[in-house]
Amino acid sequence: MKRFKSIKSHSILPGFGLSLGFTMMYLGLLVLLPLSMVFIHTTSMGWDSFWQTVTDPRVVASYRLSFGAAFVAACINAIFGLLVAWVLVRYNFKGKRIIDGLVDLPFALPTAVAGISLTALYASTGWVGQYLDILGIRVAFTPLGVIVALTFIGLPFVVRMVQPVLQSIDKELEEASASLGANRLHTFTKVIIPIVLPALLTGFALAFARALGEYGSVVFISGNIPMSTEITPLLIMTKLEQFDYTGATALAAVMLVVSFVMLLIINILQWWTQRRQLS
Secondary structure, X not given: OHHHXXXXXXXXXXXXXXXXXXXXXXXXXXXXXXXHHHHHHHOOOOHHHHHHHHOOHHHHHHHHHHHHHHXXXXXXXXXXXXXXXXXXXXXXXXXXXXXXXXXXXXXHOOHHHHHHHHHHHHOOOOOOHHHHHHOOOOOOOOHHHHHHHHHHHHHHHHHHHHHHHHHHOOHHHHHHHHHOOOOHHHHHHHHXXXXXXHHXXXXXXXXXXXXXXXXXXXHHHHOOOOOOOOOHHHHHXXXXXXXXXXXXXXXXXXXXXXXXXXXXXXXXXXXXXHHHHHO
């Protein structure tokens, strides 16, 4: 009888084996197989050729810009995404639904349109760029412009991850904290932030990953200046246009490995924060 119950307890969801099989097949065909082909195609070039390709000074400069700008943009989105989600959840005001809908605009807007719009806005003759230029601040065709573009496309990830968590927080927790003598800052940092932190880290990871692969919005505002504003996806596209497929897959392999390691670290931090909350 106990054996029968244990078997039944593992069969709560009908069709688990079949659905798991379709899931693995789907992920294998659309995710694992295409990614593995990158590494398989890269092995066709010798180690010396591979190392020379991925350590070229121009390529290294693109690594530095791609990962650095993506990290900075994700940090900015983590801060302001939390602020936007807080305002949308905790306050009622006219135009709230419009602002809530505008958050998803980068999802629907084609990246090329976003790049052209940002370039026109922040160029030296643009509505905003002409005033920044007086202050000696250049955005378009600089690394700062890359950060602006990546921040634009990554904001919705943080807001949409944090917003449901804030909505689920019971206000009685804040009232209890206040009744125990905690001020607003202490309540926010000691009560709200620990609950929101796993979702915030997830939003950060998604914004970071999205920024690493961004191409359309960046190529317009960056200016694609070698050793200065070139991103790695642009160099990959350049090698593909030159029919250098092995060189393109070599750069893609490096991006995949580094991205996987960084996302793994972020997921470990997220798991650690969730475990700390439960303990």
